[in-house]
Structures are given as structure tokens and as C-alpha cells.
Amino acid sequence: MKSGLVIATVAVSVIGSCSDAAPTTAGERLRVAVSFFPIAEVVRRVSGDAASDEIEITTLVPPGEEAHEYDPTARQITHLEDADVVFFLGNDFQPNIEKAIASLPGTVVRSDLLENVEMLDDGDDADTHVWLDPMNMATMARTAAQVLSDAIPALAGTFANNAATYIRELAELDELFAVGLSECDSTLLLTTHRAFAYLADAYRLQYSAIAGTSPGDEPAAKSLAATVELAAQNGVTTVFFEENLPSELAATVADEIGARISALATAESLNGDQIAAGETYLSLMHRNLEALRSGLSCR
Amino acid sequence: MNWLTEPFQAEFMQRALLATIIIGIVAPVVGTWVVLRRMANLGDAMSHGTLAGVGLAYAAGVNVLFGAMGAGVLIAALLLWFSTNRRLGQETVIAVLGTAFFAIGVVVISRLDTGVALTHFLFGRVLTVTWGDIWLNLALGGAAVLVVSALFNELRLASFDHVQAEQVGVHVELVQAILVLLLAVVVVISLRAVGTIMAVTMLVTPAASARLLARNLRQMTLLGVVFGVGEGVGGLLVSYHLSSSPGATIGLVAAAVFAVTFAITLPRRMPHHHRPFG
Numbered sequence: 143m144k145s146g147l148v149i150a151t152v153a154v155s156v157i158g159s160c161s162d163a164a165p166t167t168a169g170e171r172l173r174v175a176v177s178f179f180p181i182a183e184v185v186r187r188v189s190g191d192a193a194s195d196e197i198e199i200t201t202l203v204p205p206g207e208e209a210h211e212y213d214p215t216a217r218q219i220t221h222l223e224d225a226d227v228v229f230f231l232g233n234d235f236q237p238n239i240e241k242a243i244a245s246l247p248g249t250v251v252r253s254d255l256l257e258n259v260e261m262l263d264d265g266d267d268a269d270t271h272v273w274l275d276p277m278n279m280a281t282m283a284r285t286a287a288q289v290l291s292d293a294i295p296a297l298a299g300t301f302a303n304n305a306a307t308y309i310r311e312l313a314e315l316d317e318l319f320a321v322g323l324s325e326c327d328s329t330l331l332l333t334t335h336r337a338f339a340y341l342a343d344a345y346r347l348q349y350s351a352i353a354g355t356s357p358g359d360e361p362a363a364k365s366l367a368a369t370v371e372l373a374a375q376n377g378v379t380t381v382f383f384e385e386n387l388p389s390e391l392a393a394t395v396a397d398e399i400g401a402r403i404s405a406l407a408t409a410e411s412l413n414g415d416q417i418a419a420g421e422t423y424l425s426l427m428h429r430n431l432e433a434l435r436s437g438l439s440c441r
Numbered sequence: 442m443n444w445l446t447e448p449f450q451a452e453f454m455q456r457a458l459l460a461t462i463i464i465g466i467v468a469p470v471v472g473t474w475v476v477l478r479r480m481a482n483l484g485d486a487m488s489h490g491t492l493a494g495v496g497l498a499y500a501a502g503v504n505v506l507f508g509a510m511g512a513g514v515l516i517a518a519l520l521l522w523f524s525t526n527r528r529l530g531q532e533t534v535i536a537v538l539g540t541a542f543f544a545i546g547v548v549v550i551s552r553l554d555t556g557v558a559l560t561h562f563l564f565g566r567v568l569t570v571t572w573g574d575i576w577l578n579l580a581l582g583g584a585a586v587l588v589v590s591a592l593f594n595e596l597r598l599a600s601f602d603h604v605q606a607e608q609v610g611v612h613v614e615l616v617q618a619i620l621v622l623l624l625a626v627v628v629v630i631s632l633r634a635v636g637t638i639m640a641v642t643m644l645v646t647p648a649a650s651a652r653l654l655a656r657n658l659r660q661m662t663l664l665g666v667v668f669g670v671g672e673g674v675g676g677l678l679v680s681y682h683l684s685s686s687p688g689a690t691i692g693l694v695a696a697a698v699f700a701v702t703f704a705i706t707l708p709r710r711m712p713h714h715h716r717p718f719g
Contacts, residue, residue, distance in 0.1 A: 206553075362684035363677075366568055367451050388561065390569035394453045 171198045172293055175222050177230035177239050178203040178212070179411050180273040181255060181282070183423045185229055188286045190304040192297055197290075200225075202239060206386070206413035210356065213238040227251040227293055229286060233261070235270040253289045255282040262343055267354050269339035271408055276312040276319070276427065278340065283308050315427055319345050322431050327439035330376040332369070334383040334391045337408045341430075347438075348376075352391050361391070370398045380437030382406045386413060404437045406430050448681040457567045457677060457687065459575050460634040464643050465673035467582035467630055469665030470589050471623045472648035473658070478600050481645045482532060483520075483621065486539025488628045488640040490516045492546025495562050495632070500553055505562070506577055509632050513625025516542055521618055565636030567677070567687045578630045585626045588619065589662075596620070597658060635688035646695040647672060650702040653710075672698055 174189075174197055176182045182201045189197045200221060203212045214222070219242050222228060228243055230236070232254040243252055259278050262269070272278045287305035291298035323345045331338060331347040335355060342349035352369050353361045361369065373381065378401055383392035385405040392403045407426040416426075434440070448454050475484050491509040498508020516538050523534040550562070589596065598606035599616040606613055624644070631640035647668035648661070655661035676691030683690070 360564075360566055360568070360686075363448065363454060363457070363568055363681040363687065364684050366453065367448075370451055370453075390566065390571075393571075394569045398451055398453060 171196055172227065172290075173225045174199045174290075175225040175228045176201050177228075177236055178209040180279065180409055180423055181229050181231065184255065184279060184282045184286050184308075185290075187308040188283055188290060188301055188305045190300060192294075192300055196294060196297065203236075203411060205411070205417055207411060209410040210236060211238070212236060214242045218242075222246055223250070225250055227253060227289060229253050229255055229289070231270065231272070232256050233270060251289065251293065253285065255285055258285055262339055264339055267336065269336045269355055271337045271410065272340050273409060273423070274338060274341040274427075275344040276316045277344065279423065280309040280312045283312070311424060315424060316344070318428075319431055322435050323347065323438070323440055325441045326435075328377060328379060329438070330373070330378055331434070331438070332373055332378050332381050332395070333406065334381075334387065334389070337384060338382075338406065352381075352395055366391075366394070370395055373401070374399045379439065380404050382433070382437060384408050386411070404433050406433055444682065445678065448678060453568055453570075454677075454681070456570050456572065456575060457634070458674065460567060460570045460578060461673035461677050461691070462670055463575070463578045463582050464627075464631050464634055465647075465670035466666050467585050468627050468640075468643035469647040469651065469669040470586050470662055471620075471627050472644040472669075473651070473662045473665050474589070474596055474600065474620055475624065475644055476648040476652055477658075477661075478620070480620070480624070481641070483535050484624055484628075484641050484644045486535045487513060487516060487621075487624050488631075488637045488644075490539045490542030490546075491625070491628050491632070492562060492637055493542040493549065494546075495637075496546040496549030496553070500549060504573070504577075506574065506629050506632060509629045510581075510625065512542055513628060514622065517618065517621040517625060520621060521614070562632070563636050563638050564686065565632065565634050565639065565688045567634040570633050574633050578633075581626050582630050585623050588623060592616065592619065593658075635691055639688040639692045642692040642695050643669060643673070646692075646699050650695075650699045653702050653706045668695070668698055 174185060176185050176199060178201065182199065185199055186193055189199070193199060202214055202218055202222075203209045222242060223246060225246075228246065228250055230239060230243055230252070232240060233256055234240065246252065256272065259272050259281050261272070273282070283305045287301040290301045326347075329346075329348050331342050331349050333349075333351050335353050336351035337355065338351075339349055341347075350369065350372060352366065373395055378399060381392040381396040381401050381403050383389040383403055383405060385407045389403055389405075395401070396403045407430055409423050409426045409430075412421055449458055472484075475481055491512045494508035494510070494512025494515075495505045496508070498505045498511075501508075519538055520531075520534060523529065523538070524531050526534075546562075595606075595611045595616050598609065598611050599613045603613055627644050628637065628640045631637070631643055635643060648665040650668050651661045651664035655664050672695040673691055676694040677687055679685070679694060680687040680690035
């Protein structure tokens with residue numbers, strides 16, 4: 143059923159983008175392509191109401207698809223070549239999409255939203271989920287507003303206002319996290335894959351992951367045993383796994399130390415159900431905060 | 442002895458050990474017949490084809506082992522049906538079915554509304570095997586071993602002497618069908634532990650090594666089990682100490698045992714020697 147829904151959604155969006163190719167409004171609409179969900183949310187919020195009249199936004203990674211390994215289809219690459227602006231995250235987060243973007247003609251404005259984002263020095267297998275720190279989302283919103291203003295100078299004021307509103311909401315979220323996670327019995331955040339380093343860093347949690355950064359990663363037996371020991375020493379009572387991914391690894395560790403498991407959203411992709419429910423980055427992060435507060439026994 | 446006991450302190454490693462031992466026993470018992478009847482390519486097709494059931498079961502939120510079993514049974518049934526067409530050789534039908542079911546699996550998994558990747562199923566995850574998986578494997582594997590021992594004579598006749606088999610009333614085709622089902626059982630048991638790809642290794646390689654050494658069928662079966670369990674446990678231990686992928690390491694240990702067996706039995710297989718049997 144679920145996959146049927148996705149196929150239907152994808153089909154509709156493909157048909158939609160075909161008819162969009164011929165501009166219907168008086169002026170040419172600005173064609174903006176974004177790589178995946180958090181970037182789409184930033185760009186949508188910054189463009190605001192202008193999105194429907196002046197800007198056409200297309201997201202490359204379809205609902206529910208895994209974002210890291212996503213390979214753009216031939217049709218999407220053709221669409222990219224016609225785009226005016228492309229927003230993405232560089233630094234090898236989505237190698238296939240980055241390759242496609244690198245091969246675009248020089249007329250396409252390319253904006254890597256990692257620009258101005260402070261990266262963690264995280265070694266070889268670095269976490270790239272920068273957007274899980276709300277203040278990084280704010281930085282990205284500022285960059286997006288700048289790039290969109292350069293493209294449509296007449297709307298610069300609107301973009302600046304929209305960005306300011308969004309950044310205020312992000313700052314409130316940041317404050318909620320900072321307060322909500324300031325007094326917890328457990329300060330070790332343990333998740334299945336290494337996706338929450340930015341979140342942990344922002345709110346001064348110790349962070350450890352059972353496996354590497356890629357959702358396909360599986361730990362070696364020895365390192366799994368070491369993780370179990372670390373979790374036991376730190377009195378971990380909840381092992382977190384990424385929503386939409388299998389929970390077995392988290393369950394295996396939780397089982398060894400008598401802990402429970404709980405889901406956290408990486409907010410890198412929404413599935414069909416979440417889109418239908420009107421979920422946003424902010425709503426996912428609010429749920430993450432609740433899950434963290436309960437799992438880490440915060441007051 | 443620390444290197445031997447240390448890995449199995451944690452319960453997840455004890456479960457991994459049990460899962461590996463079950464495969465080590467069941468796979469060669471069935472694999473003996475797969476090797477003797479030259480059905481290894483069917484094992485390969487079956488292991489890939491079960492991915493269709495795995496994908497559909499995952500999408501439906503059902504234990505993937507049930508899905509794999511369902512796909513295995515369906516492949517077996519279709520194989521029997523298509524094989525009645527004399528214009529197509531069985532190996533052709535096997536290739537068509539195996540790849541078709543594999544394709545279904547890939548499409549379903551890639552369209553799943555989650556971030557689950559194909560690799561989860563192709564390479565297995567022995568470290569996250571649950572007690573539920575082990576009980577299911579024990580039941581399926583126990584049944585498979587019982588069926589093989591109960592039908593040992595029928596299997597032997599159907600494999601080596603069609604004429605006599607028909608004379609004493611053994612249904613050669615029924616035996617073949619049962620064997621195909623047993624093959625599906627082995628793939629299902631291997632799925633979580635070593636993955637669909639390495640399932641073929643456990644099915645074929647220990648039995649092939651045993652074939653080189655054994656003098657009769659019972660010996661071959663028993664030796665196959667000794668190799669299967671030894672390679673499984675050995676591979677798991679090596680993978681713990683080397684921090685390598687358990688499924689692939691087990692496959693490498695099995696291949697190494699085969700290579701050594703092949704080398705030491707070279708003189709014996711010189712032309713003036715008689716082949717042990719078969």
C-alpha cells in the first residue's frame with residue numbers, strides 16, 4: 143500500500159513538473175531545484191508566498207527515498223539543466239547528486255548551503271547531518287535568502303522578511319532544545335548510525351553511534367561489544383534508532399543492557415504518510431526533543 | 442583460550458554462534474544432494490529469487506523469513522510447472538525464474554517507503570539475529586534434516602538409478618520437488634545470518650569439500666556437517682578478531698577449506714585411482 147502511494151505521488155509530481163516546463167504566468171518563473179527535504183524546507187520558507195507565483199521549486203529526492211545514495215534519474219538531470227538555481231549540500235553528502243550538479247552548464251547558479259555552516263571536525267567518517275542543529279538551518283536560510291535575492295532583486299525584501307521569520311522559529315526551537323536537554327540523568331546519546339553528531343554537539347551531549355554514518359553500515363562484532371560496554375558504563379536506558387530505518391541494531395544493544403529503544407527523525411526525507419500529515423522540519427524536531435527528553439531522563 | 446571464549450561473552454554473539462551452527466548443520470545435509478545432483482545453479486537462483494519475498498514481507502511488515510519461504514515455495518512450484526515444457530532446458534527455466542524473482546525483490550525494496558537498502562538482505566546481519574529467528578530456524582532446519590534422513594534411500598535411488606527407483610515405486614519427480622523445497626529452507630535459514638548471497642556458499646562449499654574426501658553418501662553428509670559447522674564457527678571467530686564482515690569471512694574460510702581439500706586429494710584423483718562413488 144505504502145509503496146503504491148509513493149509511486150502515485152512520484153507519478154503526479156513528474157506529470158506536474160512536465161506541465162510546469164512551459165511557464166503559465168506572465169513572466170518567466172524562477173526555476174529552483176533543491177536536493178532533498180531540509181534544503182527544500184529552507185528554500186520554501188524563504189521564498190514564502192512568492193513560491194507559487196514567481197518561483198517553481200522541485201525536489202530531487204522523492205518522498206521516503208534514502209537521501210545519501212540517491213541517484214537522479216535521466217529526466218531529473220534534464221530538468222536540472224533547465225534550472226536557474228540549484229540548492230544542495232556539498233561535502234560528499236549526496237555524491238551522485240553532486241556529480242550531476244557539477245556537470246551542469248555554467249548558466250545554472252549553484253548554491254552549496256554548507257557555505258557559512260561551521261563543520262565539526264569529525265574525522266574520516268564524518269557526520270553530515272548539519273541540519274539537525276537548528277542554528278545551522280538558520281545559517282542556510284540566510285544563504286538561501288541572499289541567493290534568491292540575487293536572482294530576483296525585486297523580492298529581496300520579501301525574502302529577507304521570510305528568512306527572519308523562519309530564523310526566529312528556529313531560534314525558539316534551539317532555545318527549547320537547550321533548556322529541555324540541560325538537566326538530564328543520562329548525557330550519553332547512543333544512536334544506531336552516526337547521524338546526530340551536530341545535534342549532540344549543539345546541546346552538549348556526549349555522542350556515540352553503534353555503526354558508521356551510512357544507513358547500510360553494520361558494525362564489526364568487536365565494536366558492537368565495545369558499544370554495549372560503553373552503554374552499560376554510562377547507564378544508558380534508551381538506545382535511539384533512525385525513524386524509517388530498521389531498529390535491529392539498536393534492539394540488539396538495548397537487549398544486552400536491558401534498555402529500551404526509541405525513534406529519532408533524521409529529517410532528511412519525509413515519507414508519504416508524513417507528508418499527508420503535514421509534518422515539517424520543526425514538527426519533526428519537536429518530536430525528537432520529546433523522545434530525547436524521555437530517553438535521557440531530562441527534567 | 443581467551444581468543445576463543447572472549448567473543449562469546451555477549452548474548453548477541455551467542456545468538457550469532459547458534460544461528461551459524463544451525464546453518465552449518467542443515468546446509469551441508471541438503472547441500473550433499475545439491476552437489477551430487479549438480480543443482481548448484483538452482484541454489485544460486487533460489488538464493489537470489491527469495492529476495493522478492495523478503496522485499497514484499499518487509500513492505501507488509503511481516504517477518505522476512507516467512508516472505509522468503511513463500512517466494513521459495515513459489516519458485517519451486519513454478520520450476521516444476523515450467524520444466525514440463527520439453528523445449529526449454531531446466532537450467533534455462535531456473536535462470537529465468539531466479540532473475541525474475543530477484544528483479545521483483547530489487548524493485549520492491551528500492552520503492553519501499555523507507556531507507557532500507559538492498560545490502561541489508563544480500564549480506565545478512567548475523568549480529569542482530571533474534572531468539573525468534575533462531576527458534577524459527579531450528580524448527581525449519583530440524584524438519585529439513587528429518588526429511589533428508591527419512592528419504593535417504595529414495596534420494597539415493599532417485600539421484601543415481603532412475604530405472605530402479607521407478608521399479609521400487611520412488612517418484613523421481615516428487616523427490617526432486619522435495620529437494621527444491623529443502624533448498625528454499627536452507628536459503629531462508631541463511632538469510633539473516635549470512636545473507637542470500639553467502640547462502641549458496643554454505644549450501645555448496647562444505648558439501649563439495651566433503652565430496653572430495655568421502656567414500657560414501659553417509660560419510661559425505663557427516664563430513665559436510667563437520668566442515669559446515671567448523672567453517673561457520675571458525676569464520677565467526679576470525680571475523681570477530683579481524684573486525685570483518687561475518688558472512689563474507691565465513692565464505693572465505695569455507696573456500697580456504699575447499700582449496701586445501703582439493704590440494705591434498707589431488708594425488709588420489711590421478712587417473713589410475715577409482716573414484717570413490719557416484
